[in-house]
Amino acid sequence: MSGCDGARVAWAYLSRVAEAPCGPLIGLIDAVGAEAAADMVRRREFPEEFVDVLEATAARADRVRAEADLEHIGHLGGRLVTPDDEEWPEYRFGELALKNQTPQMTHEDEWRELRPVALWVIGHGRLDDLLERSASMVGTRAPSSYGERVADQFAGDLSAQGFTIVSGGAYGIDGAAHRAALAAGGPTLAFVAGGLDRPYPAGHAGLFRRIGEEGAVVSEYPPGTVPGRHRFLNRNRLVGIATRGVLVVEAGFRSGTRNTATWAKHRAIPVCAVPGPITAATSVTCHQLIRDGATLVTRCEEVVEAVGTIGEIAPEIDAPVRATDDLDGPALRVHDALPARSALPASEIAAIAGLPGRAVIGQLALLESKGLVTRDGALWRLTR
Amino acid sequence: MSGCDGARVAWAYLSRVAEAPCGPLIGLIDAVGAEAAADMVRRREFPEEFVDVLEATAARADRVRAEADLEHIGHLGGRLVTPDDEEWPEYRFGELALKNQTPQMTHEDEWRELRPVALWVIGHGRLDDLLERSASMVGTRAPSSYGERVADQFAGDLSAQGFTIVSGGAYGIDGAAHRAALAAGGPTLAFVAGGLDRPYPAGHAGLFRRIGEEGAVVSEYPPGTVPGRHRFLNRNRLVGIATRGVLVVEAGFRSGTRNTATWAKHRAIPVCAVPGPITAATSVTCHQLIRDGATLVTRCEEVVEAVGTIGEIAPEIDAPVRATDDLDGPALRVHDALPARSALPASEIAAIAGLPGRAVIGQLALLESKGLVTRDGALWRLTR
Numbered sequence: 001m002s003g004c005d006g007a008r009v010a011w012a013y014l015s016r017v018a019e020a021p022c023g024p025l026i027g028l029i030d031a032v033g034a035e036a037a038a039d040m041v042r043r044r045e046f047p048e049e050f051v052d053v054l055e056a057t058a059a060r061a062d063r064v065r066a067e068a069d070l071e072h073i074g075h076l077g078g079r080l081v082t083p084d085d086e087e088w089p090e091y092r093f094g095e096l097a098l099k100n101q102t103p104q105m106t107h108e109d110e111w112r113e114l115r116p117v118a119l120w121v122i123g124h125g126r127l128d129d130l131l132e133r134s135a136s137m138v139g140t141r142a143p144s145s146y147g148e149r150v151a152d153q154f155a156g157d158l159s160a161q162g163f164t165i166v167s168g169g170a171y172g173i174d175g176a177a178h179r180a181a182l183a184a185g186g187p188t189l190a191f192v193a194g195g196l197d198r199p200y201p202a203g204h205a206g207l208f209r210r211i212g213e214e215g216a217v218v219s220e221y222p223p224g225t226v227p228g229r230h231r232f233l234n235r236n237r238l239v240g241i242a243t244r245g246v247l248v249v250e251a252g253f254r255s256g257t258r259n260t261a262t263w264a265k266h267r268a269i270p271v272c273a274v275p276g277p278i279t280a281a282t283s284v285t286c287h288q289l290i291r292d293g294a295t296l297v298t299r300c301e302e303v304v305e306a307v308g309t310i311g312e313i314a315p316e317i318d319a320p321v322r323a324t325d326d327l328d329g330p331a332l333r334v335h336d337a338l339p340a341r342s343a344l345p346a347s348e349i350a351a352i353a354g355l356p357g358r359a360v361i362g363q364l365a366l367l368e369s370k371g372l373v374t375r376d377g378a379l380w381r382l383t384r
Numbered sequence: 385m386s387g388c389d390g391a392r393v394a395w396a397y398l399s400r401v402a403e404a405p406c407g408p409l410i411g412l413i414d415a416v417g418a419e420a421a422a423d424m425v426r427r428r429e430f431p432e433e434f435v436d437v438l439e440a441t442a443a444r445a446d447r448v449r450a451e452a453d454l455e456h457i458g459h460l461g462g463r464l465v466t467p468d469d470e471e472w473p474e475y476r477f478g479e480l481a482l483k484n485q486t487p488q489m490t491h492e493d494e495w496r497e498l499r500p501v502a503l504w505v506i507g508h509g510r511l512d513d514l515l516e517r518s519a520s521m522v523g524t525r526a527p528s529s530y531g532e533r534v535a536d537q538f539a540g541d542l543s544a545q546g547f548t549i550v551s552g553g554a555y556g557i558d559g560a561a562h563r564a565a566l567a568a569g570g571p572t573l574a575f576v577a578g579g580l581d582r583p584y585p586a587g588h589a590g591l592f593r594r595i596g597e598e599g600a601v602v603s604e605y606p607p608g609t610v611p612g613r614h615r616f617l618n619r620n621r622l623v624g625i626a627t628r629g630v631l632v633v634e635a636g637f638r639s640g641t642r643n644t645a646t647w648a649k650h651r652a653i654p655v656c657a658v659p660g661p662i663t664a665a666t667s668v669t670c671h672q673l674i675r676d677g678a679t680l681v682t683r684c685e686e687v688v689e690a691v692g693t694i695g696e697i698a699p700e701i702d703a704p705v706r707a708t709d710d711l712d713g714p715a716l717r718v719h720d721a722l723p724a725r726s727a728l729p730a731s732e733i734a735a736i737a738g739l740p741g742r743a744v745i746g747q748l749a750l751l752e753s754k755g756l757v758t759r760d761g762a763l764w765r766l767t768r
Contacts, residue, residue, distance in 0.1 A: 018738055019717060019737065019738025026498075049727025055740050056738075058735045058740045059735050059737070059738055059739055059740050059741065059744075060735055060738055063735070140559060142638050146661055146663065149663070150662065150663070151387050151504050173542070174411070218638075225639070228717075228720035228721065229716060229719075229720045230713065230716050230720055231720075240576055274662060275659030275660065275662065275671060275674075275680070276659065276660070276661055276662075276663075276665075277530055277659075277660055277661055278534065278658060278659065278660075278682040280532070280682070281528065281535070283659075287659060287680055287682050290659075290674065290680045291679070291680050291686075296659070296670050296671055296674045296680065297677070298662040298668075299662070301673075324613075329614065333403060333612075333614050335613075336612035336613045336614055337612065337617075350443040350445050351444055352439075353403065353404055353443070354401070354444055355443055356439050356442045356443055357442075357443065360443075
């Protein structure tokens with residue numbers, strides 16, 4: 001892939017010229033194409049209906065670094081993926097997908113704000129393939145050992161079921177999810193909040209390298225961009241809308257995961273949450289999300305049921321079976337009427353069970369055929 | 385109150401003559417009254433539409449112990465409470481309440497099966513008063529220390545909010561709930577599965593005595609009845625339908641609490657469940673109930689919101705407040721554009737934030753008025 005054709009340079013320029021998300025700019029690009037849009041932004045001349053783009057792009061219109069950015073990402077072993085590319089996940093970010101699946105967003109700029117202009121990527125696989133069967137796993141940067149264990153379990157199990165584990169590359173639950181996916185040999189993808197040359201947190205530089213080798217590290221920000229709080233929120237938006245579903249593992253009271261879950265909800269993407277002790281601060285947001293309608297999940301199969309394709313239903317938990325399990329009311333009453341050790345005549349059993357004699361005889365015969373009671377002359381007893 | 389008027393003797397007789405629950409017998413009593421119904425059962429002669437009562441009562445029709453039963457309960461310091469008594473909780477067990485509030489039960493005998501014939505009671509307060517503002521708390525007989533702690537907390541808090549704590553008097557969660565209510569000085573009520581002269585479990589004899597002193601011990605079975613498995617299930621039905629709501633604290637895979645919750649559901653009574661670690665067997669049924677529609681609760685206020693009267697809404701959890709909490713998008717972008725230690729000119733801040741210069745000046749003034757940024761000549765920095 002050449003990093004320097006004219007359209008790609010235009011996309012790279014547009015990716016830097018406005019702070020994401022920028023609905024008006026996306027609207028302009030949709031209307032006139034990337035190259036014409038870049039030209040208008042540079043010249044500060046817009047058709048009347050796109051005049052909002054002027055304010056959104058004025059501060060950086062003169063920063064022409066697009067070719068340098070493309071060169072830079074090339075040196076990092078990465079690429080810029082744009083809506084023109086085959087691997088662009090159209091089914092997640094495409095106009096049709098966003099328009100139809102966010103019915104509560106009635107103003108076009110609203111659903112356009114969900115979409116990144118383009119994505120800076122380090123990784124081998126195609127983005128659309130990676131995100132096709134994928135789940136986002138998010139949570140607190142300071143999990144309990146319970147949370148770490150649960151993140152590890154779900155990520156490993158979902159990987160084994162063919163899911164790409166998507167997260168934000170942060171410390172805590174994010175890191176545990178990425179690592180478990182790598183350990184399971186499954187692909188994993190990290191959306192980050194700054195340029196790909198600025199791994200954040202720095203302590204995860206090695207982890208990002210491995211994610212880039214086995215999956216992808218992805219940013220909507222060009223190289224050199226420093227992470228900032230609003231960029232973390234925007235990153236959360238991509239984690240929330242780019243996959244089939246969001247699983248919140250552990251999250252304390254003030255948690256960015258609530259933000260991620262809200263984006264998913266806008267997009268009608270299922271949100272699952274793992275419960276924990278009500279005495280643990282680390283599960284507060286999980287419990288609030290469940291109270292607000294998220295699906296409580298206790299095992300991988302339940303996540304797959306919620307986020308997978310139709311027909312992936314979680315199997316029932318296997319129950320230990322007891323001999324008396326399938327007895328109906330009268331049979332159970334006769335069974336319970338028998339004392340633990342001694343034997344009784346049918347008439348006495350009838351009085352204790354409160355059933356007519358005929359019915360009791362029938363039930364005793366049934367219980368005998370199941371090996372639950374034993375006849376002893378005119379008396380009946382429980383089989384030891 | 386006299387224990388030996390004719391109607392009361394008839395109720396006592398009817399309370400023993402059929403194994404509860406017995407919809408057809410309740411139907412007969414509703415139609416002809418207790419005394420005439422008792423007479424028909426004794427003579428084994430029924431109007432055609434009540435012929436089902438014959439089979440249900442034939443085995444015990446000749447057991448005429450009613451006066452002895454009433455004498456016996458009197459010796460125990462108790463009484464028989466019947467639908468003729470003012471204290472009968474008509475709003476829970478009355479024909480109108482049951483008929484209107486169990487719309488999915490279309491056959492009359494079905495909702496009649498919910499109702500006890502009469503109730504044997506040891507306790508001072510009126511039953512209707514005790515059950516008016518009440519909540520059932522149920523759970524496993526073998527709780528974790530987490531479950532015991534949570535039961536204690538909820539029962540104590542609900543008591544303080546004026547709720548009668550209703551449970552089944554069993555070991556584990558039931559006992560913890562009763563004890564916490566007693567410790568909080570609130571009333572508590574135990575529905576038991578056998579005669580009131582046969583405390584079960586025997587280890588709770590002392591607890592039942594205290595419950596009888598401060599609240600009530602209640603059974604639909606006459607004195608002398610031994611507990612049996614179907615009687616525990618029937619007891620669960622009363623715990624499930626006699627109160628304003630059911631709270632499941634901790635319950636393992638095979639748990640009678642599921643049965644209690646199902647009865648509540650039939651009766652359109654709210655079911656709440658406390659989550660726990662997904663790694664704990666003791667929370668399996670709680671999680672399944674929540675997945676099936678029960679309300680996840682983490683504190684007393686949420687239970688009150690679910691089961692209390694209209695308008696009892698749980699207050700929001702208090703959040704620690706940060707200075708930047710109420711900043712909107714542009715203000716937050718400007719704030720985040722400022723580096724941790726150094727100062728920048730407004731033009732540079734504008735480029736980093738991706739906002740036009742004018743807008744940045746406005747936001748900086750706003751942030752300065754909130755004490756978040758400080759001007760230093762032509763430069764701006766974050767306030768330490």
